[in-house]
Amino acid sequence: MTGRVRAPELRGRGWLNTGGKDLTLADLRGKVVVLDFWTFCCINCLHVLDELRPLEERYGDAVVVIGVHSPKFEHERDPQALAAAVERYGVHHPVVDDGDMHLWQQYAAKAWPTLAVIDPTGYLVASMAGEGHAEGLSRLIDELIVKHEADGTLHRGDGPYVPPAGSDTLLRFPGKAIELPGGNLLVSDSARHSVVEVTADGEKLVRRFGSGERGAPFNEPQGLLLLPAEVAAEVGYDVLVADTVNHQLRGLRLASGEVSLVAGTGRPWRSAVDGTQDALAADLSSPWDLAWFDDKVIIAMAGIHELWWFDPAAKTTGVYAGTTVESLRDGPIPDVWMAQPSGLSVGGTRLWIADSETSALRYIEAGVLHTAVGQGLFDFGHVDGPAEKALLQHPLGVAARPDGSVLVADTYNGAVRRFDPATGEVSTVDSGLNEPSDIVVTGSGDVIVVESSAHRLTRLAPGVVKTVTGERHKTERPPSLVAPGKLTLDVIFTPAPGQKLDTQFGPSTRLEISASPPELLLEGAGTTTQLTRALVMNPAVAKGVLQVVAQAATCDVDEEFAACHLTRQDWGVPVVVTEDGQTRLPLILRGTDES
The missing domain is CATH 2.60.40 (Immunoglobulin-like)
Incomplete structure (x- = not known):
């Protein structure tokens, strides 16, 4: 950027967290404004939300953060889905719905996430892409406050944020679930920052692990893994929890409810470290799901587009597959590309992966990564048929079945899909679901779906298969x-x-x-x-x-x-x-x- 540039006016399809008011730059005059261009599928955007939280608290009377939601996937253009995401991720600032990408183009954004800083007189003073800008942004804000306070152009006071009404349901945006030995279900109650045990029908709370407050000890947990009995006896905990926003793994002892930290410093990963690491000294990045494969824990490290391994007994960890490049490339691991792997399931000799940003179903067998369904970062839709032509839309969960088939929580299509490796065909088992994020196949063969945005667990009727011709979409970024x-x-x-x-x-x-x-x-x-x-x-x-x-x-x-x-x-x-x-x-x- 060169010279003094007036910030383009804020215009969108609607606003959230403002009490129904549409905001303009004139309403924000006198404040330092930080525009956060995000889309709710994007893990890096979620990282930036967490980087901004302490800045919002520190500069609350002088700084206004405005979320600009510029969608990638078709589902993200749905205003109701956006409203759900704003609640799900605890966004406590105004959000403008940039569904037509108007503001994205006006501010010349080329990446999710992007931050744009506007000074109290309405001039655009900085642009930043990616994550890791919190310290630099803080220093820039300090400079702007000093300058504009001296000039008399800074006006402190309450900002335009108006919190939405609260909701009361048994679960709130549950993420993942597993079946416990007694038949009850263990669920990551993500928006309530806890792990809960519910009855087998998913209707009654048995007990809750965690305080329900962000970071005490959990912060938007996701994946759960019941360890093999002999491993659990050795390490002293039964269930491993992917404590996603804390960038850590925690152990849960079911008998006592004791929660212990077993991996991760709490700092988000920033640069590669070769080889084996002490698990407690390792920086992780949004661990999203867990599986026991090849005699070790595999972690879907969504934040850096990799899979990691974790040895609970040795208390060590390292990279299993991926190079941090966000794309789709198969081949021998670890030199492969993934894009926000978010679901894992083991079936026989295969580790199945829901690779969400490439809208792909992939698997690792004999040290090689393959793509079963999916075509790339910008191709998605709801199309059944031969796997090479079938399309998914941002799947977050996967479940291998005893018959060799695989069920996929096709999240942004609101569907459960089935891939049959024997025939190479993709079909739709059920649709009309509200952001399904995980699937549990119980010991008796029942299929339970974590219907995240409906805040419930849904048991599917047996034997139902639908055929969907569907639509083919491609992200149309300029x-x-x-x-x-x-x-x-x-x-x-x-x-x-x-x-x-x-x-x-x-x-x-x-x-x-x-x-x-x-x-x-x-x-x-x-x-x-x-x-x-x-x-x-x-x-x-x-x-x-x-x-x-x-x-x-x-x-x-x-x-x-x-x-x-x-x-x-x-x-x-x-x-x-x-x-x-x-x-x-x-x-x-x-x-x-x-x-």
Whole structure:
């Protein structure tokens, strides 16, 4: 960004958390405004919500955060689904529904998440993509407060947030469930930050583990795993809990209700560590589901698009599959690509995976990752038939059945789908469900669905199969028009106030570029330490997606014990190759009005 730019007016299809009022920039004049461009499927966006919470508390009378919900999936365009997500994730600031992507384009966003900062006089002063900006954003806000308080243009006071009415149901946005040996069900009651045991019919509460308050000890827990009896006896707990927003794993002893921390520092993962790690010293990233496979725990590490392993007895952990690149690529593990794996289930020699952002059903067998159903990051829908043509929409759960078939909680289609490996066919078992997030196949063969946005467990009628022709969707984000041949890709990064690039452990920046299809790039793929790269676009490929992963390490200036920070973003940039396209593609990791 260059010069002084007036922030574009806020306009959307509707507003949440404002008591029914539509807000304008004039209503926010005198405040520092942080626009958070997000979409509720995006794990990195959920990370940013957590980064913003302490800033909202600290600067409550001077800063207003506005969520701008710019949807990726078709389901996310539904205003009711958005309202449910705002409650589910505890969003305590106004949210504008940018269903037509108008504000996304006005603010030139190219990635989820993106933050834009507006000063108290209505000028756009900074843009930041990705997560890890909390410290830099705090420093920028401090500078803006000092300046505008001195100028008399800062007006402290209550913001426009109006909390919605509360709700009372047995469960609130449950995430995952398992069957206990006695027949009762154990459920992650995610929005109430607890784990609950309910009767086998899902209707009555037996007991609750956790206080029900965020972070005490659970914070939006998801996956649950009943350990093998011999392992449980050795480690001293029966159930492993993916404590998702705390970025930790916790052990639960059923007899006493004791909860213990078994993995994760509580800090979100920021950079790779090779090899085996002490589990309690490891930084995890939104563990979403758990499975016992190959004599170890496998963790769906949704936040960094990987699977990790965890050894409860040795108390160690490490990467099992994935490279942190968010995309779809099969092959021998670990050098594969995934996109927010969120559901796991073991069937025979296969580990089945609900890979949510690629709308895919995948599996690992004999050390190789395969895709059974799914076509990529931007292709989704509700289509049955041969697996190579079938489509899902952001599935979060999966359950292998004794007959070899696999059930999928097809979350954004509101359906349970069935894949039969013997025939290669996909069918719809049930539909009309409200964001199903997990499936339990009980010991007696019953199928129980965690119907998350309906706040209940639903038992499916046996033998029902529906055929759905459905619709095929493709995410229509405005593509970048680029010229064939030479293209300069610039990742713009300016250290936050009071910070400098940190080279004490080697190069301070890293840039990894790949393409889908790979033929889109004739030159320029790979990893370097510079944030500018010369690419050569293939004139024979009309369009595709550039996968760009950038990170920058900074540290505080002139402090005896300077803190270090890592900013990171993974872009999937749709491009169209055309003769009148641009020869430079800028991506803002962190930019200001002076950069």
